[in-house]
Amino acid sequence: MTESMITAVYGRATSLNLTSKKLKVVPTCVSGIANLSVLLLNNNSIGKLPAELRALRHLAELNLGNNALNEVPAVLGHLESLKKLYLFSNQITVLPPDVIEGLPNLVVLNLNHNQIHRLPPEIKSLSLLRHLSVLDNKLEEVPVELGHLTNLTEINLTSNNLCWLPQQLYRCKDLTKLHVARNKLTSLPEGIGALAKLQVLDVAGNKLSIFPVEFHLLPLRELYYEGNRFVRCEPMSSVQDVEVLTLKELAARFVLQEDRKRSSLVHMMLPHYPALTALLANCGRCVFCLKPFLTTWLECVHFISLKKDMKMKSLRTIPVRALLCSFKCFNMAGDSYYAVATR
Numbered sequence: 001m002t003e004s005m006i007t008a009v010y011g012r013a014t015s016l017n018l019t020s021k022k023l024k025v026v027p028t029c030v031s032g033i034a035n036l037s038v039l040l041l042n043n044n045s046i047g048k049l050p051a052e053l054r055a056l057r058h059l060a061e062l063n064l065g066n067n068a069l070n071e072v073p074a075v076l077g078h079l080e081s082l083k084k085l086y087l088f089s090n091q092i093t094v095l096p097p098d099v100i101e102g103l104p105n106l107v108v109l110n111l112n113h114n115q116i117h118r119l120p121p122e123i124k125s126l127s128l129l130r131h132l133s134v135l136d137n138k139l140e141e142v143p144v145e146l147g148h149l150t151n152l153t154e155i156n157l158t159s160n161n162l163c164w165l166p167q168q169l170y171r172c173k174d175l176t177k178l179h180v181a182r183n184k185l186t187s188l189p190e191g192i193g194a195l196a197k198l199q200v201l202d203v204a205g206n207k208l209s210i211f212p213v214e215f216h217l218l219p220l221r222e223l224y225y226e227g228n229r230f231v232r233c234e235p236m237s238s239v240q241d242v243e244v245l246t247l248k249e250l251a252a253r254f255v256l257q258e259d260r261k262r263s264s265l266v267h268m269m270l271p272h273y274p275a276l277t278a279l280l281a282n283c284g285r286c287v288f289c290l291k292p293f294l295t296t297w298l299e300c301v302h303f304i305s306l307k308k309d310m311k312m313k314s315l316r317t318i319p320v321r322a323l324l325c326s327f328k329c330f331n332m333a334g335d336s337y338y339a340v341a342t343r
Helices: 003-010 028-031 051-055 075-078 097-101 121-125 144-148 167-171 247-259 265-271 273-279 306-310 327-332
Strands: 015-017 037-042 061-063 084-086 108-110 131-133 154-156 177-179 200-202 223-224 300-305 317-324
Touching: 028 051, 051 075, 075 097, 097 121, 121 144, 144 167, 247 265, 247 273, 265 273, 300 306
Parallel strands: 015 037, 037 061, 061 084, 084 108, 108 131, 131 154, 154 177, 177 200, 200 223
Antiparallel strands: 300 317
């Protein structure tokens, strides 16, 4: 037993640093340090944890980074006091739901540099989580349940295989940093304006062509967007087709307009028709006349100056999506909006 171990066991230590000790197993006497709150086991060759560690009822921080773990140790699901868990640089492929559900007080979860393909829906049980980092894994999707984690302030999903992000992500209204660089994203979910505290956004190295509606209203201080496929401002002539709206669209526009009036019969009766309410929840709003519509009639773009419109240091412009409800509004909108051409 090393000197630090002897001191910890007999001195009732609250922290124990076993970093870079060439350990392959965790000494069983560690479980006897009843008051231990911080245990650092990073930079070793540990492949599993002893079940006896469940005795560490006060353990608040556990660092298992850079070890030889092939799976998340089951014993972690019994450490209910854990607030910080670091599992970076292992060979973990799965995040077990039962372990996640046993960590109700977790605030920081670092899973960087593993082989994880998906996050389980049970991640919603981490209601106190503030920092989630799954950098450099093999994530192909993010569960919609992530939207339940309303205390999140920082998410790092850089270097994965994500093609989309769930709309529910924007329920995380305390989010200040969102890193999703080097994925396969072709768009960002609409409703990003709900992230009223977002200061840092990194979407570099994706396949984005345009930013969402009202993106320029975000209070961003840093925006990284290099290496995408953004539309360019290259005006070309176009032929306007005759505007013919379907009966469904006409009815939807009427209902949406009436729903704005609190005294209207439509507004009072709509809650009794959940299917219709769900259908109308995805409606758009004309950027020019502000009237609502159900389906996208005309997708447009306006080019936003990062310095002038978003108060950032960059002199560059970015394309931001804008929706218009009719040719009438498109023709009245002047030169600030351009229809998006497909080739």
